[in-house]
Amino acid sequence: MGGIWKKSSMVIVIMVLILSLIGCSSNSNNGTADEGSKNSNSESSTGGDAAGGSTEPVTLSIFGVVGSTVVNKPFQDDQVMAELEKRTGVKLDFTSELNVTDRAEKLAIMLAGNDLPDIVVYNSLTDSSKIQSANAAMPLDELVEKYGPNIKKNAGQAIELMKQASPDGKLYYLPGGIGNVQFSPLVNDNSWNIRWDLYKQLNYPKLETLDDLLNVLEQMQKLEPMNKDGKKNYGLGLNLSETWGQLMIDKAIANLQGFVQALPNDAYIDMNTGKLVPRISDPDNIFWKSMEFYNQAYRRGILDPESATLKYNTITEKYKTGRYFASTTHWSLGGADEQFITQGTPEKGFLPFMIDYNKQNIYVGQATYNGDQFQMFISKNCKNPEAAMKLIDYLYTNEGTELLTNGIEGVHYDMVNGVPIVKDEEIKAALADPNHFVQTGIHKYDHLRRYIPQNNPNGYPTEFRDVPETVAKVMTAAQKDFMEHYGYKTVTEAFTKVPTYVYDTSVLGSITTPAGSALQAKEQQLDAYLIANIAKVIFQKNDADYAKAKDKFLKDYEAKGAKEVFDYYVETYDKAMAQSKVQ
Secondary structure, three states, X not given: OOOOOOOOOOOOOOOOOOHHHHOOOOOOOOOOOOOOOOEOOEXXXXXXXXXXXXOOOEEEEEEOOOOHHHOOOOOOOOHHHHHHHHHHOEEEEOHXXXXXXXXXXXXXXXXXXXXXXXXXXXXXXXXXHHHHHXXXXXXXXXXXXXXXXXXXXXXXXXXHHHHHHOOOOOOOOEOOOEOEEEOOOOOOOOOEEEEHHHHHHOOOOOOOOHHHHHHHHHHHHXXXXXXXXXXXXXXXXXXXXXOXXXXXXXXXXXXXXXXXXXXXXXOEEEOOOOXXXXXXXXXXXXXXXXXXXXXXXXXXXXXXXXXXXOOHHHHHHHHHOOOEOEEOOOHHXXXXXXXXXXXXXXXXXXXXEOOOOOOOEEEEEEEEOOOOOEEEEEEOOOOOHHHHHHHHHHHOOHHHHHHHHHOOEOOOEEEEOOEEEEOHHHHHHXXXXXXXXXXXXOOOOHHXXXXXXXXXXXXXXXXXXXXXXXXXXXXXXXXXXXXXXXOOOOOOHHHXXXXXXXXXXXXXXXXXXXXXXXXXXXXXXXXHHHHHHHHHHXXXXXXXXXXXXXXXXXXXXXXXXXXXHHHHHHHHHHHHHHHOOOO
């Protein structure tokens, strides 16, 4: 998830409870978050009076915030959610999240039936066009002006960019991740992650090129052909059957070569020039180098042959049960490292590697100064938009972000000499139980976060686990071994030695084709073709068949208007960059 959406999209048909029974209260709302600072950790504190002084909270229904595997009832009773309700006077109803295995599919069903909850968080990489076409979002300009002081303060430039991208100049969508710089001292979500214990058993073989990676994964399969349950192991797998699964194909390969993908599907930012270049429609670019890699992996028995039909939940389960040895991101492991520790094998774990990388520019740290792809809107179905906006405004404060990210002071962390220190018992509990976050709520609602500055105004990290004293405590045995072997001070030290390793994707992420336009229709056709047909290219058994499948794919793709769509993004991106002040 961060990162791209810690996304889960699968094919299922769901009965949705009647939203009029679970929607917002019609009570008016007065005085949730205000701009004034009330404690050293925040810009605002609400006092729980979102329902206009009523002792009963306002109920708002919501979708797109959590993974289906951690929601099994409409109302969450973890510590973070209980505290959020106390502070804002808003009770969130997650009914629309129940039993969802394909978020994109569920969202499409709700849009088609005009059955949306009050607040929706969606992945703009995959869902923007269908949401805009449905005209389901409420205009937010007046609501932000009246009830959004923290939105204006902390996301002013971001919402202006959103307005610029809007066909009528109005604000409909609110970006998340404002101000974020995603780069951890212990893990990396944008590079190859390899099973360290097996790599060590192989005596640290050469791992510089993609061919080296194929060889190493093949050796790992020989070393551990089956998992402890007697099931066949593979080097890696892909969730190609999901709408966003194709984004994982070139993720680590392109990132390490300095090509950034944010939006749309057929565009990279070339870090060498800062310009857009085609992602899919150029037959000689890094995307097709990635396709060749996966085709070779398939032909050598390294790629799970079920990848054409796999879903994200199944992928993460295979990582956690030891069936895969490499991943293009850390978050897609689904907590495999923690699972290994729980099972009494702490020496196991995935560590980030720089394979086939650009010596000047790599995209392993994502900056989203103007917002990430997890955009939010208030649906036209909402019966209490004022309460919704006041809740959202609280999410644009340091206090709101730090609650969702770190939990509650005195419960999950203590302030020691002005610095937040995660409690030892919290660290131990999280290491002992991979599902501990389900009970606490810490990082359970990451897609709800709207404003994530790298540091609190007082100087310490917004992510309290990145405080140096805590980093030393949360390190796993595998991470410590990795650092000792290479002589690193942090797991990701090698990345920081490349001149540019962080890039801001927020401007490109704010751009879409005009809603309801012929251009948007062409883009939708291109995206649908990509998702439906890319596996057919990868799963070819020889060079000749691969070349034929690639050629057919490109001809079909180009015939659907790829150049016209790409040219629109180039022109619009250049204008947006000229108007914005990217930090």
